[in-house]
Amino acid sequence: MSSESSIHTRLQHLGTAPCDAQHPVAPVGLPSIRTSTVRFNTVEDLEKTYRRKNGGERLVTYGRMGMETHAALEDVFCALEGGQRAFLASSGLGAISMALLSLLSAGDHLLAADCVYGPVYHLSNTVLGRMGIEATFTSAKDVQALAKHVKPNTKILYVEAPGSLLMEMLDMPALAAFAKEHGLILVTDNTWGSGYAYQPLALGADVSIVAGTKYVAGHSDLMLGAVIANDPALIKTIDTNQYAMGFSVSADDAWLAIRGVRTLPVRMQQHARNALDVCQWLAQQPAVRQIFHPAWPDDAGHVLWKRDCTGSNGLLSVALDMSPAQVRAFVNALTLFGIGYSWGGYESLVQWVDTGFLRNHAYFGKLADTAVQVVRLHIGLEAVEDVIADLQQAMQKAL
Template sequence: MIMTTLLTQLSHLGTAVCDEKHPRAPVALPAIRTSTVRFNDIDTLHDTYRRQAAGERIVGYGRMGMETHAAFEEMMCALEGGKRAFLAPSGLNAIAMVLLSLLNAGDHMLVADCVYGPVRQMDETVLKRMNISSTFCSMRDMAELESKIQSNTKILYLESPGSLLFEMLDLPAIAAVAKKHNLLVIADNTWGSGLAYRPLDLGADVSIVAVTKYIGGHSDLLMGAVVAKDDAIIKRIDTNQYALGFSTSADDVWLAIRGVRTLDVRMKRHAENALKICEFFDQQAETLQIYHPAFEKDAHHDLWKRDALGSNGMVSVALNLTKAQTKVFVESLKLFSIGYSWGGYESLIDMVNTDFLKNHAYWNPNYPHLVRMHIGLESPEDLIQDYQQALEKARNYPPSIP
C-alpha cells in the first residue's frame, strides 16, 4: 500500500491484519493485554535478549507492551517524524524518562522559563538531589541564551508554544546554538502533538508529548510519549526506560490509537473555534492582551506562520478586572467547566494564579489577571453568548471589591 501523506498513514497504521492468512479481521486492532510473554523454545528466548540488547523494539516481557503498543508507537513516529517512540504513564513521566536518561550527576541544563510548571518542581525535588542543576531563562535572545551556557551544560529544554502564555520560541535558532555547543535540544510538543508543530523537523533532538491532551482527545486517559530519531539517543532512552520500569495500559494505548484517527479533524475544529473566541475578546473593553499564536495580533504570530503547521483551542486572555470580578466571570460561565487540563472535546477555563507567571519574561507584571481557556468542540456562537452573559455579570459586580 502506498501512503504518501501523513493523514493517510494515520488512518491506516495500527489496523488489524487482513490478508490470505487472516481473511476476516476487525478494523480496529484489539487491546492486547499481557504480563507474560511465552517463547517457543530457549533459542527464541535468547535471540530476544540479544535483539533487545542491540536496541530493537522486540517484546520479551509484558511491561513493554505487545502489538497494540507497537502500533501506537509507530503512529507517534509518523506524527513527530521520528525513528523510535517510547510510552510512559503520563506526560510528566515522559519528561522524567528523558531527563533521567540523558542527564548525569554534575550536569546542567538550560530551561525555557515558559515550560510546564511541574518541570520546576521536578528540578527542586528530584534533579537537585541528584546533583543536576537547572537554569530557567528566557530563550528569546540567542546571545543572552548563549551567555548562560556553562561548561557542564548538556541540554536546552523548552516548550513551544509555552505552557500558559503560548509564547512561540525560535526553535531553529535555539537548535543552532545547541549544535554550536554540542548540546541536546529537548522540546515539549504537547501543544502541537505532531500535527500543528514538529520540533524534530525544526532541529530538536527529542520531542515529548502528553498523549493525555489532544491525541487522547476525550479526557479519559493519561499517557506520555517520547520520540527521537538519533540512534545514540534512542539507545540511551531505551536502556533507561526499561530500567525505570515505565509501563502503560493496553486499554489506554487502544484509546490513544482511537484518538489519532480523528486528531486532524478535531484539532482543526478546535483551532477554528479558538480564532472566533479571540476575535470576540479583541472587541471587549476589558481585554488587555490575547495569547494565541495563530491570532494575527499575537506578538509571535510571525513565528507561528513560519514554523507551525496548524493550531489548537488554547487561548489565554489578560483581563482588566478586579480579582473578584474575574472570579465572577469564570464562575458565571455555563458551558465551561473549571479545570486546568485540556485537549478534550469540552471547553475548560482556569483563573491562573499570577504567582505562577512571575518567572515568565513574557508576562507583563502590570496586568492584574489571566484566564486560560481550552475552546472545545461546542458551537462557537453558543460559547460567545456564554461569555457575554458572564462578562455582563462581572461588569456589574462592584469594582470597589478587590
C-alpha cells in the same frame, strides 16, 4: 500504504488489524492486547530475542513493554512527529521525567526555558535537585542571550513551544543551532502541536515529548506520554533507561489513544477555528488587554507560527482588566467551561493563571507591572456561538 501518504491518511491506517491471506477475516481496529508474561517457544528463541533487543530493535521480552497494541501506538507517534522511535509513559510528566532522567546525570546542568510546563519546576526542585542536577530557568526568546547561562556541565536545553501558559512561540531552528554550537541536547515539549500542527524534530530538535493525554487521545479519559527521537545514540540511551525505570502503559489506554488519534486532524482543525472566532470576539471587549494565541495575527509570535507550524488548536490565554474578585466571578459564572488544568479534550476548560508565577516570564512584558488577571481558555468542540455567548454572560456578571 506509502510513507509519503498524507498524515491524514496514515492516521486512518496505522495500527489497524491485519487482513491478508493469513488473516482473511479481521476487525478494522487492532484489539487491546494485554499481557504481563511473554512466552518463548524455545530457549534459543528467548536468547535470539534478547540479542536483537540489545542491538536496538523494538522486541518484547516482558509484558511491561507491551505487545502489538503498544507498538502500533509508538508507530503513530513516530508518524506524527517524524521520528524513528517512540517510548511510552503513563503521563506527559512521566514522559518528561523519562527523557530528563535518561539523558542527565548527577552533576549535570539543565538549561530550561521559563515558559515550560509548571510541574517541570517542581521536578527540578525535588527529584533532579536531590540527584545533584542543577537547573536554570530563563527566557528563550532571545536565543543568543542563553549563552550567558551555559556552563561547562550544561547537558540539555529544554524548551516548550508554544509556551504552556502564554503560548509564546520560540525560534526552534535557532535554538537547534545554538544547542549544536554548545554541544547541548535540545529537548522540547510538543504537546501543543502534537506532531500534527508542529514538528520540532524536523526543525532541529533532538527529542520531542508529547502528552498524549491531550489532543492525541482527545476525549479526556486517559493519561499518556511519549518521547520521540531520531538519533540512534539517543534512542539507545532512552531505550535502556525506559526499561530500567519500569515505565509502562496499559494496553487499554494505548488502544484508546489509537482510537482517539483517528479524529485528531478534524478535531484540531475545529478547535483552531473555534479559538480564532473566540479571539475575534475577545478583541472587541473593553476588558481584554491582550490575547495570547500564536495563530492570532496580533500575537507576538504570529510570524514564527506562520513560518514553522502547519496548524493550531483551541488553547489561548487572555489578559483581563479585572480585579481578582471580578475574575473569580467571571470564571465561576461560566457554564460551558469546566474549571480544570488539562486541555485537548472535546470540552471547553478555563484556568485562572497565577500572575505571580507569570511575573517571572519575560514574555509577560509590560503587563507584569499592571493589575491584570490572566485566564487560560481551551475552546472545545461546542458550537462556537454558544461558547461566545457563555463568555459574554460571564463577563457581564463579572463587570
